[in-house]
Amino acid sequence: MSRIRGKDTKIEVLVRSYLFRRGLRFRKNDKRYPGHPDIVLPKYHVIVFVNGCFWHMHEHCGNHSMPKSNVEFWNAKLLRNRERDRDQHHRLLDDGWRVIDVWECELAKPVREERLERLYTQIVDSEESHIDETGDSRWVWDDEGNGGKNSGKTVE
Numbered sequence: 406m407s408r409i410r411g412k413d414t415k416i417e418v419l420v421r422s423y424l425f426r427r428g429l430r431f432r433k434n435d436k437r438y439p440g441h442p443d444i445v446l447p448k449y450h451v452i453v454f455v456n457g458c459f460w461h462m463h464e465h466c467g468n469h470s471m472p473k474s475n476v477e478f479w480n481a482k483l484l485r486n487r488e489r490d491r492d493q494h495h496r497l498l499d500d501g502w503r504v505i506d507v508w509e510c511e512l513a514k515p516v517r518e519e520r521l522e523r524l525y526t527q528i529v530d531s532e533e534s535h536i537d538e539t540g541d542s543r544w545v546w547d548d549e550g551n552g553g554k555n556s557g558k559t560v561e
Contacts, residue, residue, distance in 0.1 A: 421433060468509055
């Protein structure tokens with residue numbers, strides 16, 4: 406696992422290149438913030454995480470499936486990743502940041518341009534405090550670390 410890249414992945418570079426071409430300036434992998442966000446846009450008070458579907462357990466996604474060997478290890482590891490992500494998001498929201506998640510599966514060629522355009526719009530136009538991959542600000546994490554939409558609570 407030492408060969409797994411933690412920054413400058415293909416999908417991160419893709420998102421950063423698009424935002425830079427659109428004229429946005431940002432910091433990358435800024436260690437001053439919880440989770441070392443992939444993209445920090447101080448002007449808009451927005452933080453963007455570009456997540457791999459496997460490593461961050463993107464639910465309802467064809468790119469996330471549990472390995473068939475050493476299942477207990479992988480399940481524990483990936484659940485810890487999800488819990489860590491949830492905690493980092495809450496800390497950033499508490500500090501007044503808007504947090505946007507972009508998932509690897511959203512950057513597949515058929516839907517890539519649409520998602521990148523929506524990301525740009527979310528950054529420059531949105532007033533939502535937390536925006537999930539569908540643009541829905543009513544994304545709530547339950548006690549098990551699972552994301553669930555429209556649960557009656559909003560993250561503030």
